[in-house]
Amino acid sequence: MSALGPNAHLPAGIAPFGHVVTGEHEFRGMRTVEHHFTLPLDHARPEVGVINLFARELSSTEHADPAALPWLLYLQGGPGGASPRPGSLSGWMAEAAKTFRILLLDQRGTGLSTPANRQTLPLCGDAAAQSAYLTHFRADSIVHDAEAIRALLGADKWSTFGQSYGGFCTLTYLSIAPEALERCLVTGGLASLTATVDDVYRATYARMAERNAEYFGWYPSDRVVLDRAIGHLRTTAEHLPDGRLLTVGLVQMLGQFLGGNARIHQLHHVFEQAFVPTPGGERLSDAFLAAVQAQAERATHPLYALMHESIYAQGTATDWSAERVLEDFPAFSPDAAAPLLTGEMVYRWYFENDPALRPLEAVASLVAERDDWGRLYDLAALAANTVPVAAVVYTHDVYVDKDLSLATADAVGNLRVWETADFHHDGIADEGSEIFKRLLGLTNERALP
Numbered sequence: 001m002s003a004l005g006p007n008a009h010l011p012a013g014i015a016p017f018g019h020v021v022t023g024e025h026e027f028r029g030m031r032t033v034e035h036h037f038t039l040p041l042d043h044a045r046p047e048v049g050v051i052n053l054f055a056r057e058l059s060s061t062e063h064a065d066p067a068a069l070p071w072l073l074y075l076q077g078g079p080g081g082a083s084p085r086p087g088s089l090s091g092w093m094a095e096a097a098k099t100f101r102i103l104l105l106d107q108r109g110t111g112l113s114t115p116a117n118r119q120t121l122p123l124c125g126d127a128a129a130q131s132a133y134l135t136h137f138r139a140d141s142i143v144h145d146a147e148a149i150r151a152l153l154g155a156d157k158w159s160t161f162g163q164s165y166g167g168f169c170t171l172t173y174l175s176i177a178p179e180a181l182e183r184c185l186v187t188g189g190l191a192s193l194t195a196t197v198d199d200v201y202r203a204t205y206a207r208m209a210e211r212n213a214e215y216f217g218w219y220p221s222d223r224v225v226l227d228r229a230i231g232h233l234r235t236t237a238e239h240l241p242d243g244r245l246l247t248v249g250l251v252q253m254l255g256q257f258l259g260g261n262a263r264i265h266q267l268h269h270v271f272e273q274a275f276v277p278t279p280g281g282e283r284l285s286d287a288f289l290a291a292v293q294a295q296a297e298r299a300t301h302p303l304y305a306l307m308h309e310s311i312y313a314q315g316t317a318t319d320w321s322a323e324r325v326l327e328d329f330p331a332f333s334p335d336a337a338a339p340l341l342t343g344e345m346v347y348r349w350y351f352e353n354d355p356a357l358r359p360l361e362a363v364a365s366l367v368a369e370r371d372d373w374g375r376l377y378d379l380a381a382l383a384a385n386t387v388p389v390a391a392v393v394y395t396h397d398v399y400v401d402k403d404l405s406l407a408t409a410d411a412v413g414n415l416r417v418w419e420t421a422d423f424h425h426d427g428i429a430d431e432g433s434e435i436f437k438r439l440l441g442l443t444n445e446r447a448l449p
Contacts, residue, residue: 019152028088033057043144054112055105060097071158072100075166080303082111092432118359131366139172175378183443186391190405197312201325203401222271240293248334255341259425299356313373385413390442395421
């Protein structure tokens, strides 16, 4: 299997299996350092080839010597999402920077790390080779990357902060290399250790149905507008700004707003400007069409669609789980009389519809068919864990089910859980400072002598 060439995508001057700093900046109370690392594609077989990993170090200018601060590795949500690009210290980062220097890692395939998309994946070979290449883009590889980076930075131990999928990676980290961890904070990301991907989607469909009911209870007029838009699409062709034919399934993707704490209310502003009068009668507005496209396009993060179901896979094929489980939740079908809004589910038709995903349709099918996924979690190691862990579980989280998360909390040693109904999946976007502070305090209380 090829690894996109022996030194593909590496900035000038970086040797294989190494580290270089390419820039340092200071602005608005924030000091940043840009790190590039060259690491093995396959840590078990370094001869296969290398990839580039990018990370941005972040600290407060209030600290004269940031090198004296302990490290905090931020594990981003996703899969397939790049790390945040802050313009100033605010929210959870401002709170964390009081005591840590933060490392914002672009996980493999994202941001400035070696990309994995429709443009680059063909360098691996045919669809089968691309599918095999993508087996190195799950939590276990991300953890091995983190361990290599920790060693290159000379850190004895560090702490982690994992949001959503970053929490999944945290559980894998605790399974593989707990000795490297000082403490772990997790927000909305306690993955089930044993549930199948079908179990996960049955739970999340049920949560999404509840969230739909809650939202349309607040805004009953929006249900009327949604039904009107769906009826309109069944008789009239509308197109997104990128030229794609607008389908009912694409409109349902507006449900991604429902995973938010304050963001959910922004959906009302989308619906209230859905239609405009035209010489040919009422049509869906450009503003509405742009809002749908913003939720539907995957050009900037194709790995999300390619790898989303695989993050739950341990020894079995995912086989388009969300699509199969949909049969048990007909209210979410685009053919339903009044379809509900969907969430993070990924369907096969995404790869037929999205220009950024269409060239990867065969690859996605092969990924869905793979049944050789390794275990991501060591249950015995997690049960015996002594690393202080604090996790917030959101009662009504539509993406990471509360009941599955609490079962995981019971199975991990030295983990303290804070369950709250005050926030949803993106809680750190709204109250990140307070959430971080509380979790950090819980690990201080839990720390062992």
